[in-house]
Amino acid sequence: MSTITIREALNQALREELARDETVFLMGEEVAEYDGAYKVTKGLLKEFGGKRVIDTPITELGFSGLGVGAAMVGLRPVVEFMTFNFSILATDQIINSAAKMLYMSGGQFNIPIVFRGPGGSAFQVSSQHSQALESWYAYFPGLKVVMPSTAADAKGLLKSSIRDDDPVIFIEQERMYGNKGEVPDDPDFTIPLGVADVKREGTDVTIVARSLMVPVALKAAEMLEQQKVSCEVVDPRTIRPLDIDTIIESVKKTNRVVVAEESHPVCSVGAEIATQIMERAFDYLDAPVKRVSGADVPMPYAKNLEQLAIPDVNRIVAAVREVAYLD
Amino acid sequence: MATKVIMPKLSPTMEEGQISRWLKKEGDKVSMGEPLAEIDTDKATMEMQALANGVLRKILINEGQSAPLGQTIAVIGEPNEDIAALVSEAPAAPAKEQPKQQGQQQVEPAAPPPPPQAKAAAASAQPASGVDGRQPQAATADSGRLIVSPLAARMAAEAGIDLRSLQGSGPGGRIIKKDIEAAISQPKAAPAPASFPRAVEPRQFPQAAASGYRDEPATEIRKVIAKRLVTSLGPVPHFFLTTEIEMDRAAEMRKGINALDPDLKISINDIIIKVVAAALIQHPEVNASFQEKFIRYYEHADVGVAVAIQDGLITPVVRSADQKTLSEIAAEVRELAERARSRKLKPEEYTGASFSISNLGMFGIDEFTAVINPPEGAILAVGAMSPKPVVRDNEIVIRQIMRVTMSCDHRVIDGATGARFLQTFKKILENPLYLVV
Numbered sequence: 001m002s003t004i005t006i007r008e009a010l011n012q013a014l015r016e017e018l019a020r021d022e023t024v025f026l027m028g029e030e031v032a033e034y035d036g037a038y039k040v041t042k043g044l045l046k047e048f049g050g051k052r053v054i055d056t057p058i059t060e061l062g063f064s065g066l067g068v069g070a071a072m073v074g075l076r077p078v079v080e081f082m083t084f085n086f087s088i089l090a091t092d093q094i095i096n097s098a099a100k101m102l103y104m105s106g107g108q109f110n111i112p113i114v115f116r117g118p119g120g121s122a123f124q125v126s127s128q129h130s131q132a133l134e135s136w137y138a139y140f141p142g143l144k145v146v147m148p149s150t151a152a153d154a155k156g157l158l159k160s161s162i163r164d165d166d167p168v169i170f171i172e173q174e175r176m177y178g179n180k181g182e183v184p185d186d187p188d189f190t191i192p193l194g195v196a197d198v199k200r201e202g203t204d205v206t207i208v209a210r211s212l213m214v215p216v217a218l219k220a221a222e223m224l225e226q227q228k229v230s231c232e233v234v235d236p237r238t239i240r241p242l243d244i245d246t247i248i249e250s251v252k253k254t255n256r257v258v259v260a261e262e263s264h265p266v267c268s269v270g271a272e273i274a275t276q277i278m279e280r281a282f283d284y285l286d287a288p289v290k291r292v293s294g295a296d297v298p299m300p301y302a303k304n305l306e307q308l309a310i311p312d313v314n315r316i317v318a319a320v321r322e323v324a325y326l327d
Numbered sequence: 328m329a330t331k332v333i334m335p336k337l338s339p340t341m342e343e344g345q346i347s348r349w350l351k352k353e354g355d356k357v358s359m360g361e362p363l364a365e366i367d368t369d370k371a372t373m374e375m376q377a378l379a380n381g382v383l384r385k386i387l388i389n390e391g392q393s394a395p396l397g398q399t400i401a402v403i404g405e406p407n408e409d410i411a412a413l414v415s416e417a418p419a420a421p422a423k424e425q426p427k428q429q430g431q432q433q434v435e436p437a438a439p440p441p442p443p444q445a446k447a448a449a450a451s452a453q454p455a456s457g458v459d460g461r462q463p464q465a466a467t468a469d470s471g472r473l474i475v476s477p478l479a480a481r482m483a484a485e486a487g488i489d490l491r492s493l494q495g496s497g498p499g500g501r502i503i504k505k506d507i508e509a510a511i512s513q514p515k516a517a518p519a520p521a522s523f524p525r526a527v528e529p530r531q532f533p534q535a536a537a538s539g540y541r542d543e544p545a546t547e548i549r550k551v552i553a554k555r556l557v558t559s560l561g562p563v564p565h566f567f568l569t570t571e572i573e574m575d576r577a578a579e580m581r582k583g584i585n586a587l588d589p590d591l592k593i594s595i596n597d598i599i600i601k602v603v604a605a606a607l608i609q610h611p612e613v614n615a616s617f618q619e620k621f622i623r624y625y626e627h628a629d630v631g632v633a634v635a636i637q638d639g640l641i642t643p644v645v646r647s648a649d650q651k652t653l654s655e656i657a658a659e660v661r662e663l664a665e666r667a668r669s670r671k672l673k674p675e676e677y678t679g680a681s682f683s684i685s686n687l688g689m690f691g692i693d694e695f696t697a698v699i700n701p702p703e704g705a706i707l708a709v710g711a712m713s714p715k716p717v718v719r720d721n722e723i724v725i726r727q728i729m730r731v732t733m734s735c736d737h738r739v740i741d742g743a744t745g746a747r748f749l750q751t752f753k754k755i756l757e758n759p760l761y762l763v764v
Contacts, residue, residue, distance in 0.1 A: 283478060286478040
């Protein structure tokens, strides 16, 4: 075990997979010479050369299409979006090509590609550069969507994503690159996709949280413990496929749920999780499922407003107390 | 020559079309290529052109109605031509209506569906069992809507708790897990009075309200038993259990209580009511009634007491007798009997008992059998109490003996079940101290 940042964990995962499989290559804006806008690809150009680590022009649709084509002929591209905000330009390739190729080719073409980069809220970069897009991608059959919340999850899940034969949307959290955590040293350490992780066990309320909301939920759970409320924090880690069984198991134990997410509330992943809980565990619910979401507005630039737009510890605490009928 | 106008294929994926608007009326002249109607397809509203010259003789599909591809929707012909053959070829039944998707045209609303389950709602006051066999506890017409969490509803159903008896502690009075847990941890029924009540203020009971109950689906075997027994002995298959009860202690107790306060006027019958109620609570399987599709188990002992009145009899009900003291029962029976004789009982005061008692002891009857008052599961026929020689410890002694016969509805109570109940009844009545332990 070594304690490293999420940034380093991702870097390790890329390095190990580049070394392990010569069909793996990286491309994206500034990933090579500049070591990546967030330094996730640091040192990889030097180590693996310009054929494996490729700087692209500012053409998201173009290099995403290039990646899909490369994947069709047997390579394993890892495409970095400088942020997922720019992936919006590439959605035709991601959704109409990558996600559907296996289906539309009658199973002839797997697309083993990873689209990765930072997503979610960032620090004061305003509406266009600070948003959560996971519900977009999770919507489409054919895509897998992964959102790690710890250094170990980041490493283990990215390695599994690169080895996966289907297109994976791998969303890192821009604010969390510097978060540190223990990561196993084993170069074959992986975490399977589609398996949730109970980040904290509890008995009174289940908090389903992903990405940035996991550390926030854990902090809320600590505060609530002092108020004699025992919270279980479940991190799905993979949004699609979603490990709903682990969530339902927890709900059957606690009977009350808060779903915390950074994203806008309408048609969000949280809405999907709440629905599935209602469908599968209706008779176990003692209170309506409560969602804590980002504000239903474009992300404000002003710092004070930005803080209000993102769920924080206090809002999660209040939501837990509400479903536990404490207020 | 008359020509059929058929529903044309106006889009590649169209399977049926809805007449949005006829552009010609019956009797209008039409010529080939002229717009005849507007048709809503799965994709858009399209104009349909006439493919023949003549007069629009007959419209078969009205505006707002749909027809599959190829169906005759109108007939074009010469003004006086006989088109009966073509018209009769068309399907007789009006093409099915489909709800219109784009606004502009008023579609006649389909006939309102028959009122849902009007029969079930009107048929009886007995709630029907739910689809899954569970009693829809919250669905009574006379109570307001209950707000209850799904978990609490399930827990209450499993524990046989009547949700209406609970006060919800959640927002808006929602009944939540905590409330059910509290209800479960509380003793269900107050045991027999532990202390003699000071006869100051009578406790208030909702006199008219029947006690709660739970309905359990009648098992298949139970249904078969019911059916077979009915064919053998009238609609309610009775059987009878008789036992002899030594009443000395009960009589002594009665004397003692009345000596404490002569105003109480406790009768032996009052004691019998109390003991029946206590035994019913110990034998809930007897405190039940057969309801065709399910067996209804009552939570409290609502004991009917047969009262002879001029030209008949009536059984006023002592509600929740298990929760009442002897003095409360005595006062209530006296009051109910008086009003029964003057025919002033309200229907809810003489219906809905869970068990009845008929006492002909005052007429010197030693033993008799009573007829069950459906849908109650049983009735206890009580004979006179009189001194009889009996053998106790190998000696002949005189004891106050009373014979009781219980008539049971075999559809819900089996022989051994009834016998066990009667055993308990006898045990308590012979040792009335059991009432207070």
